[in-house]
Amino acid sequence: MNINFLLAKKNVDIQFENITYKVLDWKNILKFKKKTILHGVSGTFGHSQLCAIIGCSGSGKSSLLNILSGYKPNGFNGTILINKEFRDLNLFKKQSCYIMQEEQLYSQLTVKEAMLFAAQLKFSTRTLDSNKLKLINDIINQLNFYDKYNTRTINLSGGEKRKLTIALELLHNPSVMFFDEPTTGLDSVSANQVLLILKKLSNSGRTIICTIHQASSLQLKMFDILYVLSPSGYCIYHGYTSNLYNFLTNQNLYCPLYHNIADFIIEVSFGEYGDHAYDLMKNVDNGKSPKWMNSSCEENALSNKIIPDERNEIKKRNRSIFIEIIILLKRFALITSREKFSVTRVMVHLLVSIVYGWIYYGIGNNALLIHDNLMLLFFSLMFIMFTASSTMIIHFPSELHILSKEYFNQWYALPTYYLSYTICDLPIQTLCTFLYCLFVYHFTGQPPEWLRFTYFNLMMLMVGLLSQAFGMFMGTIFTDLRFSTIFTSFFLMPWMMFGGVFIKISDTPLMFRWIFDISFMKHGMEAILHCVYGLNRPRLPCPEIFCYHTSPKKVLEELDMPINKYWYNLATVTSIYLIIKVLVYQTLKRKLFLH
Structure with missing residues (x-):
């Protein structure tokens, strides 16, 4: 040889x-x-x-x-x-x-x-x-x-x-x-x-x-x-x-x-x-x-x-960032298409949405089942949050070992890898969120209007992307799956408490009310509730002689969310998402430098 x-x-x-x-x-x-x-x-x-x-x-x-x-x-x-x-x-x-x-x-x-x-x-x-x-x-x-x-x-x-x-x-x-x-x-x-x-x-x-x-x-x-x-x-x-x-x-x-x-x-x-x-x-x-x-x-x-x-x-051996991104996207796409993990993600969202749609069939148009519908919407947001964060906790640490070798050996720049990885996973997360929202929204009897569904799906997607970014952050800090899983749950659980459903803003002590302003779960839940009960929705049908929550406006008022702030909610969640993505990048850069 x-x-x-x-x-x-x-x-x-x-x-x-x-x-x-x-x-x-x-x-x-x-x-x-x-x-x-x-x-x-x-x-x-x-x-x-x-x-x-x-x-x-x-x-x-x-x-x-x-x-x-x-x-x-x-x-x-x-x-x-x-x-x-x-x-x-x-x-x-x-x-x-x-x-x-x-x-x-x-x-x-x-x-x-x-x-x-x-x-x-x-x-x-x-x-x-x-x-x-x-x-x-x-x-x-x-x-x-x-x-x-x-x-x-x-x-x-x-x-x-x-x-x-x-x-x-x-x-x-x-x-x-x-x-x-x-x-x-x-x-x-x-x-x-x-x-x-x-x-x-x-x-x-x-x-x-x-x-x-x-x-x-x-x-x-x-x-x-x-x-x-x-x-x-x-x-x-x-x-x-x-x-x-x-x-x-x-x-x-x-x-x-x-x-x-x-x-x-x-x-x-x-x-x-x-x-x-x-x-x-x-x-x-x-x-x-x-x-x-x-x-x-x-x-x-x-x-x-x-x-x-x-x-x-x-x-002066110049690199083309655009060419690197194209090559990395092509490689990520080929790998993703052959991974069983990607198919599993889609199937889990599809299966859970069918089960939820079966169990909660038609409750969205029933004034007698408002509380059940609120729980469905909140647990749907929780499901998207935890599945999105879990995918990064499980998957990204395995990428770190390859990234460490290729980045050190000058295969590409870190920004191009980070951007390519984010772009490549976006269609999968979008598909998972869309399929889940489509089946749950339709079979549970939510308002059959495309505008409402689009807003509903968009907010669900942003909460999922934010949770993904947070899971990526924890996966970068803790390469041990045990630590990253328990700490992710530990940090995400408080935001659920301040999501505006378990406890209302008006019932919360004054010293803790500011947390609602930075809680992505509260902003996500508020936007979703206005998609379902806002936008001048007519009164809900009541199958009994009397139903307390026939007025959608009254439902929002009782939850201390009377004003439609959808775009403000979306902008807040997007801002938190971008902040976490920048934090992940800086943490990743520091970790690669320190090895």
């Missing part, structure tokens, strides 16, 4: 000095202290090298990888140099990619579709010319992946998903590639195939850096550079893999026969063969010493650094 047809655009050498990283270690809910994960480690990773960061769990492997890749842009001390210059993080992201341990892929797309969408987004074009299509085919062929070209991602094995993830990032032709435990979860054959691909990529001039949790002797030989971290976060070896045996024997440490030397040095770091970790760290000067690098990466580095013209060329 030859991947050298896709040579690195630029040879990149990475040097880091005195990297210290601390995290908060919570002892209990009120007490915490700072725990140091990395203690002033240093090192160099050069181009055309396959580099491995190894160590036991908790040694700081992933933390170091996140810092070097820029995935963790702050919160650490130390210096990172790219070709002997201070790292420009925005520029570096355009030259590199980060492939995470878990494959963040859309399971509904085929390999071909995933590659085409990735190419369109990375090259910011709706149509791919023959050269770009050839590039896709070459990558697929070189990764021995062509027989899976029309296979959906969900049907790929673990090793095949890892290959696809690599293929997607090769379209961008990065000079530096970071891998977080690329062999974890794979069988030995698949793991060897993945490492062989990484070795070929490094031979093409790239800098390949990955963390490895456990490597066999055969796999260890594929790595050029080994960087070993102790459990306490110090570097105890930095050099060529072939020099590791001599390094250990110089410290009077002899790897037992038929024992994996990578396992042996980790066992040494644990102190199973005596307290040697400090001596090993001093021998390599916590990663600074080039003693065990046969030839310094700095000497091998190309003298041509990023000259101003090339820097400007990379920075």
Whole structure:
């Protein structure tokens, strides 16, 4: 297999000095202290090298990888140099990619579709010319992946998903590639195939850096550079893999026969063969010493650094926001059309509307059943609110993992993704709301006027969109479904209390009446009641000798909603919706920045 047809655009050498990283270690809910994960480690990773960061769990492997890749842009001390210059993080992201341990892929797309969408987004074009299509085919062929070209991602094995993830990032032709435990979860054959691909990529001039949790002797030989971290976060070896045996024997440490030397040095770091970790760290000067690098990466580095013209060329790689939105909308539409979740949403709304229409059949035109009709309208608003918020609580957290990878690897800008996601889900929510309102409104005997129904449906839709935005907000903050569900219910329930039905405004203590003014449930309910009982509706028929609520106007007066403020109610709900959407965007942006 030859991947050298896709040579690195630029040879990149990475040097880091005195990297210290601390995290908060919570002892209990009120007490915490700072725990140091990395203690002033240093090192160099050069181009055309396959580099491995190894160590036991908790040694700081992933933390170091996140810092070097820029995935963790702050919160650490130390210096990172790219070709002997201070790292420009925005520029570096355009030259590199980060492939995470878990494959963040859309399971509904085929390999071909995933590659085409990735190419369109990375090259910011709706149509791919023959050269770009050839590039896709070459990558697929070189990764021995062509027989899976029309296979959906969900049907790929673990090793095949890892290959696809690599293929997607090769379209961008990065000079530096970071891998977080690329062999974890794979069988030995698949793991060897993945490492062989990484070795070929490094031979093409790239800098390949990955963390490895456990490597066999055969796999260890594929790595050029080994960087070993102790459990306490110090570097105890930095050099060529072939020099590791001599390094250990110089410290009077002899790897037992038929024992994996990578396992042996980790066992040494644990102190199973005596307290040697400090001596090993001093021998390599916590990663600074080039003693065990046969030839310094700095000497091998190309003298041509990023000259101003090339820097400007990379920075000026313009994106078309409009094209990105079109591509993302097309991708979202294709995924949505294949998701059972979207069909389930529609069917739930349809089924519940039929059940409600059956149970409450004809009550909307009966003066004797006004209270029941009020409960129907209120519970309809509640149903739209909770189903809309639940869809985002369930669905959006799964999007966050893919968004995090694609956004970090410069596939698209965050505003284009956010706008595309919102637009794509709008038709589904609109269809769900319309079908529910159509059946409930008709079968429960509400006024058969298209104007009333349009206003009714519009307000229901806005309440649903607002609830969706709130569910999206909670799903962004809490990726754990348990927390997002309980907190969403906790925050939505008070607005139901101040919805104007359970308790009237005039019966509420003065100090709490202002809450009605900001309650979207009150504004939504008030608008819906005026759709049904306002707009000069005639008196309701009474099947008995006397009915107290034959006058629709009297119903509204008793609920403290005598004045028709439909457009004010709609504008208020829309304003709250837009405020929450902006809040979600800012929260999402902050979360992606902090990772």
